[in-house]
Amino acid sequence: MALFLVHRYAGDEEGEQEDQSQVLLQQLQERAKARQLQKQQQGQPISTELTKQENEVSELNSEKESKQVTKKRKRRSSDGSPCIEGQRKQNRQLQVDGKERPEEEDDSTRSRTPKSRRKSKMPPRRTEPGSDGSSENHLDNSCMAAGGREDSSKTREKESQRREEQKMLNQKGILPSSDVIILGSSHRKVVQKVQPFLPQWLAQPKVIQKRIKENLIPLQDIPEIHSKLKKKLQANGIEALFPVQAEVIPAILESVSSGFLAPRSGYQPCDICVSAPTGSGKTLAFVIPVVQALLERVICQVRALAVLPTKELVQQVTKVFNIYTDGTGLKVVQLSGQKSFEKEQESLTEKTLAGFHSLADIVVATPGRLVDHLQRSPQFNLRELRFLIIDEADRMIDNMHQDWLSQVLKAVYGAEEGTGPGRLFRRAAQEPITAARAFCPQIPLQKLLFSATLSRDPEKLQQLGLYKPRLFTSVYSKTQSDDTEAQQEKKYTLPEGLSQYYVPCNLRSKPLFLLHFLLRMKFSRVLCFTNSKETSHRLFLLIRAFGGVNVAEFSSRLSPGERKRTLKEFEQGKIQLLISTDATARGLDIGGVKYVISYDAPQFIRTYIHRVGRTARAGRAGLAFTMLLKVQERKFLKMLKEAGLPELEQQLVNSESLKPLLHQYEEALAELQNIVKEERVMKRF
Numbered sequence: 130m131a132l133f134l135v136h137r138y139a140g141d142e143e144g145e146q147e148d149q150s151q152v153l154l155q156q157l158q159e160r161a162k163a164r165q166l167q168k169q170q171q172g173q174p175i176s177t178e179l180t181k182q183e184n185e186v187s188e189l190n191s192e193k194e195s196k197q198v199t200k201k202r203k204r205r206s207s208d209g210s211p212c213i214e215g216q217r218k219q220n221r222q223l224q225v226d227g228k229e230r231p232e233e234e235d236d237s238t239r240s241r242t243p244k245s246r247r248k249s250k251m252p253p254r255r256t257e258p259g260s261d262g263s264s265e266n267h268l269d270n271s272c273m274a275a276g277g278r279e280d281s282s283k284t285r286e287k288e289s290q291r292r293e294e295q296k297m298l299n300q301k302g303i304l305p306s307s308d309v310i311i312l313g314s315s316h317r318k319v320v321q322k323v324q325p326f327l328p329q330w331l332a333q334p335k336v337i338q339k340r341i342k343e344n345l346i347p348l349q350d351i352p353e354i355h356s357k358l359k360k361k362l363q364a365n366g367i368e369a370l371f372p373v374q375a376e377v378i379p380a381i382l383e384s385v386s387s388g389f390l391a392p393r394s395g396y397q398p399c400d401i402c403v404s405a406p407t408g409s410g411k412t413l414a415f416v417i418p419v420v421q422a423l424l425e426r427v428i429c430q431v432r433a434l435a436v437l438p439t440k441e442l443v444q445q446v447t448k449v450f451n452i453y454t455d456g457t458g459l460k461v462v463q464l465s466g467q468k469s470f471e472k473e474q475e476s477l478t479e480k481t482l483a484g485f486h487s488l489a490d491i492v493v494a495t496p497g498r499l500v501d502h503l504q505r506s507p508q509f510n511l512r513e514l515r516f517l518i519i520d521e522a523d524r525m526i527d528n529m530h531q532d533w534l535s536q537v538l539k540a541v542y543g544a545e546e547g548t549g550p551g552r553l554f555r556r557a558a559q560e561p562i563t564a565a566r567a568f569c570p571q572i573p574l575q576k577l578l579f580s581a582t583l584s585r586d587p588e589k590l591q592q593l594g595l596y597k598p599r600l601f602t603s604v605y606s607k608t609q610s611d612d613t614e615a616q617q618e619k620k621y622t623l624p625e626g627l628s629q630y631y632v633p634c635n636l637r638s639k640p641l642f643l644l645h646f647l648l649r650m651k652f653s654r655v656l657c658f659t660n661s662k663e664t665s666h667r668l669f670l671l672i673r674a675f676g677g678v679n680v681a682e683f684s685s686r687l688s689p690g691e692r693k694r695t696l697k698e699f700e701q702g703k704i705q706l707l708i709s710t711d712a713t714a715r716g717l718d719i720g721g722v723k724y725v726i727s728y729d730a731p732q733f734i735r736t737y738i739h740r741v742g743r744t745a746r747a748g749r750a751g752l753a754f755t756m757l758l759k760v761q762e763r764k765f766l767k768m769l770k771e772a773g774l775p776e777l778e779q780q781l782v783n784s785e786s787l788k789p790l791l792h793q794y795e796e797a798l799a800e801l802q803n804i805v806k807e808e809r810v811m812k813r814f
């Protein structure tokens with residue numbers, strides 16, 4: 130554009146200048162040619178040379194431009210042409226406004242963005258038809274109209290001459306080729322799309338069958354499991370293992386085949402990651418091998434630590450560990466804040482004449498409480514830890530509460546770096562085996578990760594410092610075996626027995642729809658999710674005020690004791706409808722949940738997967754309904770599609786069937802208002 134301007138206003142003197150530039154350009158071309166030849170003989174890559182040439186050419190061009198623009202300015206000021214006068218007036222106006230800018234910026238900056246034009250309070254400029262829309266051009270055109278017409282033929286001539294020159298330079302390779310990007314130029318290099326590249330262990334996992342019922346493995350077909358534990362499994366009604374258990378249990382047991390203290394053949398065991406649908410039996414997949422590995426321990430020390438995100442999950446997993454350690458002498462301790470801190474300390478260690486000794490072989494903890502004990506219970510140590518189980522691993526990665534993992538690793542490997550002979554025998558983090566390390570085998574630490582929505586993002590998993598990990602996953606489907614693209618897109622799987630629906634509704638009709646499901650369609654054992662504890666509470670009050678439904682709420686509004694009691698009653702079938710926040714969405718194994726209703730649409734795909742996973746567990750059937758407002762439909766269904774989940778069926782509710790509920794519903798709404806007012810008053814006192 131600058132060149133264009135320069136040529137348009139070039140007078141006779143400028144013609145001379147132009148000729149000089151021409152000579153200079155030619156000299157440059159010749160010099161560049163000579164240098165190119167010289168370099169080629171010396172074997173230097175031509176690209177560097179080209180860059181130099183380009184720099185020289187652009188220097189020359191800018192030099193040429195600046196000289197000509199200066200001349201043009203001089204000429205304009207002496208001219209006193211109307212358009213320049215107008216421009217001067219505008220500049221003066223800007224000075225009055227106190228928004229003066231350096232002159233060089235004037236037109237170019239103002240014309241570049243309409244925003245800046247607005248700021249300077251200048252009237253918008255009309256763009257000439259056929260112009261490129263820039264005000265520079267516009268100004269030029271108007272100036273030409275005012276007095277520069279006689280120059281136009283000269284200008285056109287020079288423009289075509291310039292084009293010729295440029296063409297020549299291009300042909301000779303002096304001007305940049307199309308794949309060289311010049312800042313500010315309109316040339317764009319086509320950027321190649323980066324293809325995601327997964328490490329081999331993530332790209333080629335061990336595939337686990339998703340269908341539970343068709344793939345049960347009888348206990349006798351798994352010789353690795355100890356007969357004692359088989360008996361326990363049978364006593365608990367388990368005659369066959371689920372696919373995830375049949376794959377993962379032997380894999381973990383393999384790493385302890387020469388005893389849990391010594392690594393097999395001196396090698397560190399691989400860490401294990403498991404991604405299998407909700408309700409597929411992941412808990413037993415770690416409980417059984419860990420208990421079996423510790424069956425022969427002599428001294429009680431903390432050998433296994435399971436970390437879970439909530440108190441309820443800690444209780445649930447502790448319960449399962451207790452069932453399978455019963456009668457083995459192994460001790461399980463939970464740290465979740467269910468008991469007082471001092472009571473938990475007492476359950477961890479005991480003072481004897483010889484000092485403190487551990488009362489726990491297996492610790493099940495929430496990350497927060499665990500860190501509290503690592504920092505404030507001096508007798509609690511993890512120096513003998515063999516298994517670190519991270520359940521709901523994706524959630525635990527997202528929420529590295531109090532940096533719990535590095536605190537655990539510090540407690541395992543010790544913080545200080547010693548130099549004495551003792552250093553040789555100190556536990557060291559997993560690293561490649563060396564001759565020196567082979568002489569002093571150490572207890573290995575093996576990480577076991579479990580989730581229904583385990584991240585496949587290597588960057589996220591990296592945070593866990595996994596050692597030669599192995600992935601077991603059921604994210605695949607038979608029909609897609611020859612459709613690799615579809616397989617790649619599939620990120621999560623849902624239980625086979627789950628039927629999913631969405632219910633189009635509006636804000637006002639939502640509670641009525643819920644009542645319709647409960648009272649007219651006779652849904653029972655319903656777990657209903659909302660997105661906040663406030664919504665949960667109000668919906669609970671409204672349904673209770675309506676009457677006819679045995680309803681309860683579950684959220685952080687309740688004390689831990691109340692929460693425990695509520696869950697028990699719901700499991701016993703005493704509660705028809707449990708309205709809950711996402712506190713119950715993950716991991717909880719509540720027997721007999723038939724229906725899951727998302728009263729509020731979940732915002733994240735993982736939340737949806739865990740919510741609906743509270744039903745259709747262990748190969749059973751279950752139904753999930755999601756209430757969607759019109760504005761939510763597209764985004765929500767797209768989210769499911771992108772995750773590779775099957776399409777949801779639509780469940781329509783006939784408005785006629787809601788009419789009989791309306792009168793009572795209005796009364797319940799009025800009652801709700803009164804209750805909310807009363808609660809507000811109570812809160813103030």
Ligand SMILES: Nc1ncnc2c1ncn2[C@@H]1O[C@H](COP(=O)(O)OP(=O)(O)OP(=O)(O)O)[C@@H](O)[C@H]1O
Pocket residue numbers: 366367368369370371374405406407408409410411412413580581715716717718742746747
């Ligand atoms: N082999 C088995 N045979 C019969 N039932 C089993 C078997 N294994 C596990 N179960 C039962 O299946 C249910 C779900 O198991 P579990 O809670 O371990 O699932 P999960 O995969 O951890 O689910 P989530 O991802 O939701 O935490 C439990 O009630 C459990 O007792």
